[in-house]
Amino acid sequence: xxxxxxxxxxxxxxxxxxxxxxxxxxxxxxxxxxxxxxxxxxxxxxxxxxxxxxxxxxxxxxxxxxxxxxxxxxxxxxxxxxxxxxxxxxxxxxxxxxxxxxxxxxxxxxxxxxxxxxxxxxxxxxxxxxxxxxxxxxxxxxxxxxxxxxxxxxxxxxxxxxxxxxxxxxxxxxxxxxxxxxxxxxxxxxxxxxxxxxxxxxxxxxxxxxxxxxxxxxxxxxxxxxxxxxxxxxxxxxxxxxxxxxxxxxxxxxxxxxxxxxxxxxxxxxxxxxxxxxxxxxxxxxxxxxxxxxxxxxxxxxxxxxxxxxxxxxxx
Numbered sequence: 001x002x003x004x005x006x007x008x009x010x011x012x013x014x015x016x017x018x019x020x021x022x023x024x025x026x027x028x029x030x031x032x033x034x035x036x037x038x039x040x041x042x043x044x045x046x047x048x049x050x051x052x053x054x055x056x057x058x059x060x061x062x063x064x065x066x067x068x069x070x071x072x073x074x075x076x077x078x079x080x081x082x083x084x085x086x087x088x089x090x091x092x093x094x095x096x097x098x099x100x101x102x103x104x105x106x107x108x109x110x111x112x113x114x115x116x117x118x119x120x121x122x123x124x125x126x127x128x129x130x131x132x133x134x135x136x137x138x139x140x141x142x143x144x145x146x147x148x149x150x151x152x153x154x155x156x157x158x159x160x161x162x163x164x165x166x167x168x169x170x171x172x173x174x175x176x177x178x179x180x181x182x183x184x185x186x187x188x189x190x191x192x193x194x195x196x197x198x199x200x201x202x203x204x205x206x207x208x209x210x211x212x213x214x215x216x217x218x219x220x221x222x223x224x225x226x227x228x229x230x231x232x233x234x235x236x237x238x239x240x241x242x243x244x245x246x247x248x249x250x251x252x253x254x255x256x257x258x259x260x261x262x263x264x265x266x267x268x269x270x271x272x273x274x275x276x277x278x279x280x281x282x283x284x285x286x287x288x289x290x291x292x293x294x295x296x297x298x299x300x301x302x303x304x305x306x307x308x309x310x311x312x313x314x315x316x
Contacts, residue, residue, distance in 0.1 A: 011245040015254045018235045023100065023261030025231040027271040028223040029088055030096045034273055036214035038206050039088045040199030042224075043081075047192030049228025054185040054237065063181045072174040073186025076167065081191040083163035085198075086156045093153025097276050100262030101139040102157040104289065107132040109165030110252035117169050117248075125249040128292040132256045135288025138281050139259065165252070171239060172248040180241030188236055219272060253292060260286040 032042050058065075091099050108129050140154075174183060199207050214220050243251050263286060266276040278286075 008245055011242040012254060014238050014242045015246070015251055016257065018238050019255045019258040020261050021230050021235050022255075023258045024265060025227050026091070026096050026100045026262045027265050027274050028227050028231070030091055030099075030274055031223050031271055032214065032220055033088075033092055035217055035220050037211055037220065038199070038202075038208070039085065039092070040195060040202055040206060041208050041211045041214075043084055043088060043195040044192060044199050044208075045224055046227045046232060047188055047195060049224065050188045050232030050236070051185070051192045053229055053233030054181070054188055057233075057237075058181055058185055061181065063179060065182050065186075066179070069178040069182035070186055072178045073183045074190055076170055076174065076183060077187035077190025077194075079163055079167045079170065080187050081194045083160040083167065084191060085195070086163070087160035090153035090156035090160065093151050094157065095276055096266040096274055097259075097263045097278065097282075098140060098154065099157050100259035100266075101136055101285075102154055103161050103164065104132070104136050104139075104256050104259035105158060105161040106164035106168065107136070107252045107256040107292070109162050110168050111249045113165045113169045114172075114248040117173065119169070119172075119248060122247070122249070124295060125247065125253060128253045128295040129249065130292075131295055132253065132289050132292035135285040135292060136256075136259070138285030138288065139263070139278075140285075141281070168243075168252055168255070169248040171243050172246070172251065175240050175244035180237055180244075183240040184233075184236040187240075188232055256289050256292060260289050 029042065087103060111126060111129050204210060263278055265271060266274055267278055269275045
């Protein structure tokens, strides 16, 4: 039992770390788009780097690729490439912080998809998802703006969030029967290959035609390396491996800290050319998202401890 608890804790911490890494992907993506890279060029290069990194690890570790693992990875890849195109194109029209916040709506979509897939929903996870949803609503709202500040980029990002819910649930199921390394490699390779094919077919300025100037900047390659190696190679391996030890809804709650980290990076000014501001209400929403994570993770443990103490008192 202690070993099982330690394994669960390690899985939780691993996914929390990946949420932080993925948060860095939003300002990195925005930086590359502002530098002049098209959506297609950015995704093609990012996932080419990710594919190379994961492919190298497969060779070093001599991981076999079974047919079932490859098929599971293919399905994940088709979902992944669609959501990344929606999310990345959405960043052309919305802010870094807002994109991260809206993407975080997968915290409520994931339980819905999980229920459709036949998963059991724990009360604490449902409560955590509800608290996170309230927090996200506060984060996204822009008082005084038309439609609350909602635009085309926000709509694309919301569709990406729905697909994130499907991706998380699919990963939770597939990772219990397939190799994490293979799942990560295949889905990243599929995303890179499809992105490359689409980009080569697109006219300027949506293809590679204007990428030269952006790629001549050192900062662009730093951002691409971060996204390709950390936010893709490492992140998708960790998700494909450790999410098997958690439920889909629990994973979504942990990932819901991602937009908070995204906002912190966007308002910090660490990323050149990106400096955004959040109102007190939006900051309160970020606090609610962190609270949701604690509710989902700590509530069951506290209830178990209270139950044990009450049982001991009764016996005594």
